[in-house]
Amino acid sequence: xxxxxxxxxxxxxxxxxxxxxxxxxxxxxxxxxxxxxxxxxxxxxxxxxxxxxxxxxxxxxxxxxxxxxxxxxxxxxxxxxxxxxxxxxxxxxxxxxxxxxxxxxxxxxxxxxxxxxxxxxxxxxxxxxxxxxxxxxxxxxxxxxxxxxxxxxxxxxxxxxxxxxxxxxxxxxxxxxxxxxxxxxxxxxxxxxxxxxxx
Amino acid sequence: xxxxxxxxxxxxxxxxxxxxxxxxxxxxxxxxxxxxxxxxxxxxxxxxxxxxxxxxxxxxxxxxxxxxxxxxxxxxxxxxxxxxxxxxxxxxxxxxxxxxxxxxxxxxxxxxxxxxxxxxxxxxxxxxxxxxxxxxxxxxxxxxxxxxxxxxxxxxxxxxxxxxxxxxxxxxxxxxxxxxxxxxxxxxxxxxxxxxxxxxxxxxxxxxxxxxxxxxxxxxxx
Numbered sequence: 001x002x003x004x005x006x007x008x009x010x011x012x013x014x015x016x017x018x019x020x021x022x023x024x025x026x027x028x029x030x031x032x033x034x035x036x037x038x039x040x041x042x043x044x045x046x047x048x049x050x051x052x053x054x055x056x057x058x059x060x061x062x063x064x065x066x067x068x069x070x071x072x073x074x075x076x077x078x079x080x081x082x083x084x085x086x087x088x089x090x091x092x093x094x095x096x097x098x099x100x101x102x103x104x105x106x107x108x109x110x111x112x113x114x115x116x117x118x119x120x121x122x123x124x125x126x127x128x129x130x131x132x133x134x135x136x137x138x139x140x141x142x143x144x145x146x147x148x149x150x151x152x153x154x155x156x157x158x159x160x161x162x163x164x165x166x167x168x169x170x171x172x173x174x175x176x177x178x179x180x181x182x183x184x185x186x187x188x189x190x191x192x193x194x195x196x197x198x199x
Numbered sequence: 200x201x202x203x204x205x206x207x208x209x210x211x212x213x214x215x216x217x218x219x220x221x222x223x224x225x226x227x228x229x230x231x232x233x234x235x236x237x238x239x240x241x242x243x244x245x246x247x248x249x250x251x252x253x254x255x256x257x258x259x260x261x262x263x264x265x266x267x268x269x270x271x272x273x274x275x276x277x278x279x280x281x282x283x284x285x286x287x288x289x290x291x292x293x294x295x296x297x298x299x300x301x302x303x304x305x306x307x308x309x310x311x312x313x314x315x316x317x318x319x320x321x322x323x324x325x326x327x328x329x330x331x332x333x334x335x336x337x338x339x340x341x342x343x344x345x346x347x348x349x350x351x352x353x354x355x356x357x358x359x360x361x362x363x364x365x366x367x368x369x370x371x372x373x374x375x376x377x378x379x380x381x382x383x384x385x386x387x388x389x390x391x392x393x394x395x396x397x398x399x400x401x402x403x404x405x406x407x408x409x410x411x412x413x414x415x416x417x418x419x420x421x
Binding site for chain 2: 007008009010011012013014015016017018019020021022023024025057058059061063064065069071073079080081082095096097103117119120123125127129130131132133134135136137139152153155156157185186187190191192193194195196
């Protein structure tokens with residue numbers, strides 16, 4: 001896929017979002033995928049969860065101002081993409097894309113527990129943009145799910161798999177199961193991040 | 200385990216980059232899991248139709264200080280396919296290098312006629328247009344005298360295409376010492392807006408900035 005041997009246009013470089021991604025661009029509907037506007041009848045199918053945690057730098061300090069984006073399948077394990085358009089198991093009330101900016105570096109994201117896509121354990125893709133980096137990407141899995149033992153992404157990181165598994169914190173809050181997931185961007189305990197280029 | 204992905208570069212003189220850049224090589228995504236890593240952003244919309252004109256805070260308000268510019272371009276994938284109905288979120292400093300952001304503690308001058316934040320959508324051909332104030336450079340590292348060159352931030356999301364980038368300006372003295380520009384190397388050229396005649400529009404400068412979303416931002420659902 002080298003640019004020398006393909007007709008592909010040279011891509012614009014990614015760049016850091018810097019420290020000032022506008023809070024003004026926040027969209028409450030993307031920070032809570034179980035949320036509905038007042039007076040609207042509708043409900044995403046599945047088990048509501050809160051994913052809570054911290055984004056930490058290589059000194060263990062909170063990574064303030066990080067922009068977090070989430071992507072997942074619905075409760076039946078189906079992603080809403082052009083490829084699944086019209087399928088019965090697409091949930092009309094769940095698109096699976098979320099985004100929030102954390103001022104402090106601690107976050108809480110409300111969604112539904114994803115279902116298992118074929119051959120996969122339930123997971124949420126997490127993309128992090130922040131000052132000092134372009135983007136880093138990983139997947140979050142859930143403690144106790146069948147399929148964790150055979151998931152190709154978890155298997156690919158070997159002994160580091162526990163770093164990608166959110167722990168149930170033993171309680172519910174506001175009707176949601178609470179899961180905890182910390183991200184270590186760099187240094188000791190660093191979270192495995194993924195690249196889709198062979199380079 | 201076989202091959203690894205890239206080792207991410209750390210921006211020279213950028214403390215935050217040192218604190219936040221993963222040190223381990225990135226892992227390659229197993230082939231069967233690749234599509235699961237590509238978010239498909241639901242269709243977005245622009246809430247405030249006047250936001251394309253960032254040279255004022257509202258249509259009935261005066262112009263902000265500085266040189267008003269028009270930025271136009273086309274968003275496409277590496278194969279040249281336009282990305283229609285993509286949301287561009289745009290933010291930039293004012294003439295004095297200050298962001299109207301609660302966490303900007305630089306103390307630089309605010310301009311009561313400058314918001315510096317706007318949103319536009321691309322049309323069916325992937326084209327976009329907005330007006331802005333040509334932003335000021337600012338001293339990012341007073342301790343070593345490093346400036347951030349003038350730049351406009353853009354976040355693009357449409358379908359399976361996602362990118363956050365910055366448009367820089369040609370021949371700026373601080374371009375060469377910018378940590379992220381250094382990491383881009385020769386490819387930094389691609390992130391510089393191309394000056395053009397602004398035509399009959401009510402701005403003083405025009406720039407073309409085409410955005411190609413490719414590489415690891417590949418569009419999987421074209």
